Amino acid sequence: MGHRCCNKQKVRRGLWSPEEDEKLVEYITTRDHGSWSSVPKSAGLKRCGKSCRLRWLNYLRPELKRGSFSALEEQVIIDVHRILGNRWAQISKHLPGRTDNEVKNFWNSRLKKKLMAQGLDPKTHNLIPTRQRAANKVACSMSPSNHEPFSITSHDSKMKDVSLEINPPILTIVSPDYPSNCSPQPPFFQTTTSLPLPKSSYDNPSVIWNANSQNSYDSSLFTCVSSIHENSLASSSSSSSANPTGFGLVDENCFWSCSNIVEPFEAAKIFESVPPQDRENHLNKVCDTQIVGKIKGVHDNMEASFDTSSYDLGLVDSTLFPGSMCHDLSSMDDLAWNF
DNA sequence: AACTGATACAACCGCAGCGAC
DNA sequence: CGTCGCTGCGGTTGTATCAGT
Numbered sequence: 001m002g003h004r005c006c007n008k009q010k011v012r013r014g015l016w017s018p019e020e021d022e023k024l025v026e027y028i029t030t031r032d033h034g035s036w037s038s039v040p041k042s043a044g045l046k047r048c049g050k051s052c053r054l055r056w057l058n059y060l061r062p063e064l065k066r067g068s069f070s071a072l073e074e075q076v077i078i079d080v081h082r083i084l085g086n087r088w089a090q091i092s093k094h095l096p097g098r099t100d101n102e103v104k105n106f107w108n109s110r111l112k113k114k115l116m117a118q119g120l121d122p123k124t125h126n127l128i129p130t131r132q133r134a135a136n137k138v139a140c141s142m143s144p145s146n147h148e149p150f151s152i153t154s155h156d157s158k159m160k161d162v163s164l165e166i167n168p169p170i171l172t173i174v175s176p177d178y179p180s181n182c183s184p185q186p187p188f189f190q191t192t193t194s195l196p197l198p199k200s201s202y203d204n205p206s207v208i209w210n211a212n213s214q215n216s217y218d219s220s221l222f223t224c225v226s227s228i229h230e231n232s233l234a235s236s237s238s239s240s241s242a243n244p245t246g247f248g249l250v251d252e253n254c255f256w257s258c259s260n261i262v263e264p265f266e267a268a269k270i271f272e273s274v275p276p277q278d279r280e281n282h283l284n285k286v287c288d289t290q291i292v293g294k295i296k297g298v299h300d301n302m303e304a305s306f307d308t309s310s311y312d313l314g315l316v317d318s319t320l321f322p323g324s325m326c327h328d329l330s331s332m333d334d335l336a337w338n339f
Numbered sequence: 340a341a342c343t344g345a346t347a348c349a350a351c352c353g354c355a356g357c358g359a360c
Numbered sequence: 361c362g363t364c365g366c367t368g369c370g371g372t373t374g375t376a377t378c379a380g381t
């Protein structure tokens with residue numbers, strides 16, 4: 001019996017042979033294959049088009065990265081999963097050369113168990129109930145006044161993500177001109193080194209590179225924050241609402257990543273190669289020459305192309321649990337949060 | 340060496356969304 | 361508006377390999 005999608009013909013199933021791979025690669029790379037349903041016949045394969053597509057996308061594409069996941073990739077998966085849940089295709093977009101299938105398998109076979117071993121619920125990334133006390137400790141240490149943590153407000157019911165309700169990331173995107181003497185200060189500014197962008201970029205969403213190498217999470221990751229000026233938010237949001245905090249309003253669709261601008265891993269690598277004393281200059285230079293110049297273009301597209309696939313790498317971790325906030329945890333809990 | 344359970348990875352299945360008609 | 365074909369996605373299953381006994 002063949003696949004339901006192509007039950008008119010007898011098709012092979014199961015693992016692909018090297019000969020089949022060769023045929024498919026030869027066919028795909030030498031011509032415009034059009035629709036996948038026509039590929040098997042044209043390429044001389046006894047497979048269904050869906051199977052060919054999957055084989056190409058998940059295994060044969062030349063740009064795929066093989067081999068085990070790095071610690072950095074692992075952290076990215078965990079971070080993005082905390083925000084997006086099981087949206088593997090979206091998560092894989094932050095991991096160049098990795099497929100959704102690969103990420104999903106890695107999550108199910110390794111990361112899920114790893115989180116559980118650390119006492120974390122792999123669905124919500126919260127500590128499991130028996131560790132509620134430790135979780136409360138974290139929440140308290142976040143905010144002396146014990147107010148609600150900053151959270152994402154979704155303005156787009158269509159894109160509503162249950163995982164955000166279960167575990168709202170403590171994330172604030174700040175307006176660039178948020179007064180520095182106001183309290184409370186957004187955690188981003190409390191805990192990290194931010195390098196302001198030129199005034200001229202304030203009318204555009206701007207990128208602040210957080211070079212906080214003391215971050216206990218992953219010093220190789222940048223926090224890349226899109227700080228959205230309220231003007232641009234007003235135009236990008238279909239509905240308006242009060243903003244009592246004075247912060248730039250945030251919705252899920254405001255997530256746009258440095259990957260739109262500079263490949264984050266590349267940026268991180270480059271940054272790490274810069275001597276610590278030169279990093280500020282480096283960042284200013286990078287911001288000027290590589291980022292700000294492109295922001296306008298990104299901004300122009302933002303209204304039409306806001307996309308949850310864009311995500312601020314490391315942002316949640318560095319804002320949610322900066323190194324100093326882990327200090328009063330037990331060593332076990334510390335481990336749990338710091339991987 | 341043989342067996343068995345665990346693990347990792349590849350592939351399949353079913354469904355939803357979309358555009359063409 | 362309904363149907364059809366195609367694509368993309370997430371959940372699940374199948375299978376090869378590994379590790380322990």
